[in-house]
Amino acid sequence: MNLSQASAGAAPEHGGPAAADNMVIEAPVTSWDDAVPLGNGLLGGLFWGEANTLRLSLDRGDLWDERTHGDPDWWRKNPWSAITEDNPDPWGGYYQGATPTKLPSGRVELTLAAGATVESFELRLAEAEGVATISGGASARAFASATSPVLIMTVQGAAVERVDLVPAGTAPGGDEQFANTHSGGAVAALGYPAPVRGAAEEFHWYIQEAADGFSYCACVGVESSGTQTRLAVVVATSGDCAPDQDLLALARERCREALAADPQELELAHRAWWREFWAQSSVSLPSPLLQRNYQFTRYLYGAGSRKGAPPMPLQGVWTADNGGLPPWKGDYHNDLNTQLTYGAYQQSGDFESGESYLDFLWQLVPEFSQFARDFYGTGGLASPGIMSLSGQPLGGWSQYSMSPTMSAWNAHLFYLHWRYTADETFLAERAYPWAGGVGTCLAELLTTTNDGVLVLPRSSSPEVFDNSGDAWLVPNSNYDLMCLKMLFHSLTEMADALGLSEEAARWAGLAAKLGDYHTAPDGELLLDASTRLEESHRHLSNLIGIHPFNLISIEGGEEDRRRIKASLEAWDELGTDWWTGYSWSWMGCLRARTGDGETAARHLEIFARAFTSRNGFHINGDQTGEGHSKFTYRPFTLEGNFSAMQGTHEMLLQSWSPTPGVSGTEVVRIFPAVPESWDTASFHDLRAEGGHRVSARREGGETTWFELVAGATGPVSIRDNFSGRDPQWSVPGVVRDGADFVLEVRRGDVLTATFDRTSGQAAHKAARERL
Numbered sequence: 203m204n205l206s207q208a209s210a211g212a213a214p215e216h217g218g219p220a221a222a223d224n225m226v227i228e229a230p231v232t233s234w235d236d237a238v239p240l241g242n243g244l245l246g247g248l249f250w251g252e253a254n255t256l257r258l259s260l261d262r263g264d265l266w267d268e269r270t271h272g273d274p275d276w277w278r279k280n281p282w283s284a285i286t287e288d289n290p291d292p293w294g295g296y297y298q299g300a301t302p303t304k305l306p307s308g309r310v311e312l313t314l315a316a317g318a319t320v321e322s323f324e325l326r327l328a329e330a331e332g333v334a335t336i337s338g339g340a341s342a343r344a345f346a347s348a349t350s351p352v353l354i355m356t357v358q359g360a361a362v363e364r365v366d367l368v369p370a371g372t373a374p375g376g377d378e379q380f381a382n383t384h385s386g387g388a389v390a391a392l393g394y395p396a397p398v399r400g401a402a403e404e405f406h407w408y409i410q411e412a413a414d415g416f417s418y419c420a421c422v423g424v425e426s427s428g429t430q431t432r433l434a435v436v437v438a439t440s441g442d443c444a445p446d447q448d449l450l451a452l453a454r455e456r457c458r459e460a461l462a463a464d465p466q467e468l469e470l471a472h473r474a475w476w477r478e479f480w481a482q483s484s485v486s487l488p489s490p491l492l493q494r495n496y497q498f499t500r501y502l503y504g505a506g507s508r509k510g511a512p513p514m515p516l517q518g519v520w521t522a523d524n525g526g527l528p529p530w531k532g533d534y535h536n537d538l539n540t541q542l543t544y545g546a547y548q549q550s551g552d553f554e555s556g557e558s559y560l561d562f563l564w565q566l567v568p569e570f571s572q573f574a575r576d577f578y579g580t581g582g583l584a585s586p587g588i589m590s591l592s593g594q595p596l597g598g599w600s601q602y603s604m605s606p607t608m609s610a611w612n613a614h615l616f617y618l619h620w621r622y623t624a625d626e627t628f629l630a631e632r633a634y635p636w637a638g639g640v641g642t643c644l645a646e647l648l649t650t651t652n653d654g655v656l657v658l659p660r661s662s663s664p665e666v667f668d669n670s671g672d673a674w675l676v677p678n679s680n681y682d683l684m685c686l687k688m689l690f691h692s693l694t695e696m697a698d699a700l701g702l703s704e705e706a707a708r709w710a711g712l713a714a715k716l717g718d719y720h721t722a723p724d725g726e727l728l729l730d731a732s733t734r735l736e737e738s739h740r741h742l743s744n745l746i747g748i749h750p751f752n753l754i755s756i757e758g759g760e761e762d763r764r765r766i767k768a769s770l771e772a773w774d775e776l777g778t779d780w781w782t783g784y785s786w787s788w789m790g791c792l793r794a795r796t797g798d799g800e801t802a803a804r805h806l807e808i809f810a811r812a813f814t815s816r817n818g819f820h821i822n823g824d825q826t827g828e829g830h831s832k833f834t835y836r837p838f839t840l841e842g843n844f845s846a847m848q849g850t851h852e853m854l855l856q857s858w859s860p861t862p863g864v865s866g867t868e869v870v871r872i873f874p875a876v877p878e879s880w881d882t883a884s885f886h887d888l889r890a891e892g893g894h895r896v897s898a899r900r901e902g903g904e905t906t907w908f909e910l911v912a913g914a915t916g917p918v919s920i921r922d923n924f925s926g927r928d929p930q931w932s933v934p935g936v937v938r939d940g941a942d943f944v945l946e947v948r949r950g951d952v953l954t955a956t957f958d959r960t961s962g963q964a965a966h967k968a969a970r971e972r973l
Contacts, residue, residue, distance in 0.1 A: 783809055
């Protein structure tokens with residue numbers, strides 16, 4: 203059937219963020235984690251200052267010290283089988299040293315003429331630039347070039363008296379700046395020699411010899427004319443250099459090229475990249491707080507994660523500039539942090555940002571295969587629960603840092619990338635091989651009980667019971683069980699799509715033999731076969747089967763709904779005393795997934811208001827003093843931001859399958875979980891499973907228009923969430939199948955629907971009753 207290739211209704215506004223979405227921060231800004239974040243995936247900058255001082259803190263994604271604390275073969279000498287009752291944690295001490303760790307890289311400080319005062323900072327999202335307003339009508343602008351490995355700053359209307367390049371490890375306020383932030387300690391603890399500093403002509407630099415032959419150079423080139431000063435800043439590493447190439451010469455050449463380039467052309471190229479980025483999708487929300495939070499977080503994908511650059515660890519390319527090493531070493535935490543960070547790009551269509559992480563995991567297949575062999579004693583592959591840039595395991599709380607099911611959650615990201623792109627080449631060459639490697643490892647670890655159920659030798663539920671002996675639960679914990687089931691279901695679906703029927707049957711058989719989830723008599727999901735969660739906790743680990751996995755859903759039958767209801771009531775009763783910021787945003791996702799838009803919006807708003815810094819960064823503790831959590835500390839990590847972004851997606855558009863593992867059973871749900879107060883909302887080109895692009899508009903409390911551009915050939919199912927109103931379709935052939943409208947489409951076909959208006963309140967009530 204030939205469907206219309208043109209819209210039957212006007213699309214919502216589609217473009218970059220509005221000026222109202224910009225982040226404005228009044229000066230003084232005296233802490234790096236309140237600064238304006240800039241970045242191009244490889245380089246990061248934090249723009250801040252006070253009085254007559256401007257600062258640009260520097261970072262680069264591949265600055266790492268990979269030295270192992272203690273014996274480098276600790277995990278080979280103490281494999282997973284070494285755990286015994288007498289030796290429950292043979293690896294805990296290996297996280298205690300200063301290394302491996304992400305490294306900060308210093309900052310540029312500008313001293314303005316006496317009398318000049320910095321008044322405010324603004325992050326202009328559409329242009330991806332920071333602007334400082336200075337007294338007397340002066341200003342400073344900074345951006346990380348989207349097309350060149352350089353940061354540019356221009357001061358206009360104020361004289362710059364001094365430019366200093368300050369090496370890493372020097373804090374404006376001293377070592378107290380990193381107290382109570384889970385810092386890895388002072389940079390000085392790394393034992394590096396003093397940096398070699400120098401200046402010549404318009405350049406200032408320092409070269410830092412790090413460890414194992416690695417070194418990096420921070421360099422700034424300065425060009426001044428009257429009251430205008432232009433700076434080009436680079437961070438180059440020994441890894442950038444060709445054989446026999448001098449590191450300082452390379453850094454200076456990059457600065458020189460940036461200063462010699464036409465400033466307007468450099469800026470135009472930068473803005474063109476960002477226009478293309480923002481054009482991939484857009485949302486419009488009636489809540490200014492959630493709108494700003496969404497736009498800011500999406501900006502972080504463009505600024506912090508680019509194909510060809512290292513993926514974002516805990517703090518991305520915004521490592522602490524306070525004299526200390528970053529919180530939790532700035533590493534890759536795979537017990538939720540990386541997965542939540544890379545769990546929102548699929549629907550916004552920011553696929554190249556997501557590929558940064560997937561490419562990284564793919565390149566580490568040799569290391570992960572060795573880890574599976576040497577640590578778990580299996581074939582296949584496994585990504586450590588906590589790891590460095592090179593993929594080496596870091597230890598820590600061993601119940602989670604060394605858990606094999608963390609790899610299954612990473613494998614889920616490969617599966618989702620395929621589901622949202624409909625890229626069959628990616629499926630065959632990346633998603634199925636990587637996830638299948640994890641499946642092989644886990645399948646070999648499983649043993650059969652007397653009841654015929656497959657179980658792991660040992661089990662846990664992050665991060666319940668912290669690092670105590672109680673954290674070892676009876677296998678399988680619900681968390682491990684849900685990770686295993688989702689992995690085997692997704693492998694079944696991927697194998698089936700590739701025509702590998704025998705492999706599909708094998709994966710399906712493994713999923714079936716895992717048995718049912720562990721529940722209390724009222725349906726509450728337990729931690730394991732007998733252990734309840736009995737105190738407030740930050741990690742929603744026993745609910746992972748509801749979100750992000752769709753193993754237990756509101757469409758899965760009465761028993762699923764009973765389990766969801768009892769489990770959420772139990773979490774409500776425990777309260778939020780020991781939640782962190784990501785707990786609020788993840789729970790927002792989960793509530794939206796269950797159709798509860800009111801509670802979802804409330805959780806996301808509390809997150810955005812109470813658990814973010816002045817610049818929008820997720821700060822783990824409650825910053826309001828309103829009692830949302832007893833955690834009031836302020837270590838910065840990124841996953842809370844991205845989980846909140848995904849929570850917004852879940853309110854606007856869902857497309858998960860109620861029967862995971864069965865091909866072609868996804869259902870498009872438009873505005874499935876919006877609050878009653880949201881009379882208006884719209885989105886453009888959000889992605890749905892199957893590779894489809896969906897746009898929709900809500901007015902007067904009801905859907906008035908939507909459009910679907912098919913990403914693959916086959917049937918499309920759209921849930922009738924329209925309060926009994928019949929859509930006016932742009933094409934014939936749409937049929938009803940139960941609760942859904944179904945149509946056969948070809949890739950590139952466009953389907954639109956419009957609706958007659960009714961009473962918005964009545965429509966909203968009817969929609970909620972259907973859920």
